[in-house]
Amino acid sequence: MSTKGLFIILLALSAAAYWLGLRRSQTVARRAGAAGGLHSRPAYYGLLTALWCGIPALIVSGVWLTVQSGIITHLVVAHLPEEIRSLPADRLSLVVNDIRNLVSGNILSGQADPVIEAAAAHYRDLKATSRAALSVLALLLAMGSALIVLRAISPRLRARNQVENVIKTILILCSTIAVFTTIGIVLSVLYEAIRFFKAIPVTEFLFGLEWSPQMAIRADQVGSSGTFGAVPVFLGTALISAIAMVVAVPIGLMSAIYLSEYAGKRFRAAAKPLMEILAGIPTVVYGFFAALMVAPLIRESGAFLGLAISSESALAAGVVMGIMIIPFVSSLSDDVINAVPQSLRDGAYAIGATRSETIRQVILPAALPGIVGGILLAVSRAIGETMIVVMAAGLSANLTLNPFKTVTTVTVQIVTLLVGDQEFDSPKTMAAFALGLILFLATLCLNVIALHVVRRYREQYE
Numbered sequence: 001m002s003t004k005g006l007f008i009i010l011l012a013l014s015a016a017a018y019w020l021g022l023r024r025s026q027t028v029a030r031r032a033g034a035a036g037g038l039h040s041r042p043a044y045y046g047l048l049t050a051l052w053c054g055i056p057a058l059i060v061s062g063v064w065l066t067v068q069s070g071i072i073t074h075l076v077v078a079h080l081p082e083e084i085r086s087l088p089a090d091r092l093s094l095v096v097n098d099i100r101n102l103v104s105g106n107i108l109s110g111q112a113d114p115v116i117e118a119a120a121a122h123y124r125d126l127k128a129t130s131r132a133a134l135s136v137l138a139l140l141l142a143m144g145s146a147l148i149v150l151r152a153i154s155p156r157l158r159a160r161n162q163v164e165n166v167i168k169t170i171l172i173l174c175s176t177i178a179v180f181t182t183i184g185i186v187l188s189v190l191y192e193a194i195r196f197f198k199a200i201p202v203t204e205f206l207f208g209l210e211w212s213p214q215m216a217i218r219a220d221q222v223g224s225s226g227t228f229g230a231v232p233v234f235l236g237t238a239l240i241s242a243i244a245m246v247v248a249v250p251i252g253l254m255s256a257i258y259l260s261e262y263a264g265k266r267f268r269a270a271a272k273p274l275m276e277i278l279a280g281i282p283t284v285v286y287g288f289f290a291a292l293m294v295a296p297l298i299r300e301s302g303a304f305l306g307l308a309i310s311s312e313s314a315l316a317a318g319v320v321m322g323i324m325i326i327p328f329v330s331s332l333s334d335d336v337i338n339a340v341p342q343s344l345r346d347g348a349y350a351i352g353a354t355r356s357e358t359i360r361q362v363i364l365p366a367a368l369p370g371i372v373g374g375i376l377l378a379v380s381r382a383i384g385e386t387m388i389v390v391m392a393a394g395l396s397a398n399l400t401l402n403p404f405k406t407v408t409t410v411t412v413q414i415v416t417l418l419v420g421d422q423e424f425d426s427p428k429t430m431a432a433f434a435l436g437l438i439l440f441l442a443t444l445c446l447n448v449i450a451l452h453v454v455r456r457y458r459e460q461y462e
Helices: 003-032 042-078 089-104 114-152 159-199 202-207 231-262 265-280 283-305 314-338 342-350 355-384 387-392 410-418 427-461
Strands: none
Touching: 003 042, 003 114, 042 089, 042 114, 042 159, 089 114, 159 202, 159 427, 202 427, 231 265, 231 314, 231 355, 231 410, 231 427, 265 314, 283 314, 283 387, 314 355, 314 387, 342 355, 355 410, 355 427, 387 410, 410 427
16 A cells, blocks of 8 residues: 555544544444533544554654664665675665666666666565554544543543643644754754865955955866855845835835725725736746846846946845835734724824824834834845846856946855756855855844844834
């Protein structure tokens, strides 16, 4: 039985267990004289039966599938001839990969010999046996657990408490997975970044003014020595993000104020969804729009005014990126402004304030934490955008604040460094992790600032 089929059957068994638990609890309640004789509602007994039917089997299946490949590989290697088992670890790994590729139907590194084919057949047999054993064990465990819970249903069984404990445990487990996943990502990036900084000094990376990560393939190659000064890359990121925020924040905030305080209900119901459509457009479409429409328009306008503007410029990428993130600022600000208590507005009107004065001096200060949160979310989106920059701003790491010049960003350089077949022990490749680490620290600082602002004004208005 395939893994997918096993999971479908377990879901079906869990549904059946829910129904059986529900019926069993209703029967017990009738025997007890009234439904109030049960500790919990009948639905909790059904849910408890379903949880005990599905969760143990899923846990066993997950553990089994995790260790299955390693155990089968160990057994297959143990049956290989002695001359193959005595190979160095890297060559033995290639043999194991060939066996797995032959089982999966993929291309082999060389010609398959009878030994490899026999090992592949052994691998298939072990895998089929493992699947069958897992299916039998999981189904027996599911049905056995469900039967035990069904027999245990009684008026004194605290089904609701047990269900809530199980759900609480699942929530804690999910939170733990999320936290440890974040820690794992940070540690993996930090490890590779430390390897990079062993090859390239931190001061050269942080304060260097030239970014050219191409490494020399030959010792006598000219112009490919590799320089890793990240200042132009971060300056380009800051320049494009600043242009985007100059476009997005005023338009998004003003539109949010109009929609929440001035617009009628019918206009608001139609305009807000239309504006939020901008957030659903793929970034590659924005990239085409920037490269084919905005960049030529800016270049021709600059030529008309006597300005020299590159065909790919930070201004074109920043403007289009700002248009893209308008919904983030507008929608979040609109929700926050609408959440301001009406009593604050009524109090301002009661002392004679006009609508604009109420907005400027009461509503916006009260909604400032949420507005700042929305703006910082938009900043994070602008910092992480890649496609628009590639298509409209170019790849050149120029040290400039001129928005009419070609620049590049951190995310674009990370993608460029990791495209193609790369060696993960070269400074060029590891530079991507160093850029990612600094970008993570910058984003973390933005979040800390946002938390500080939210905490300060929340204390003031609550």
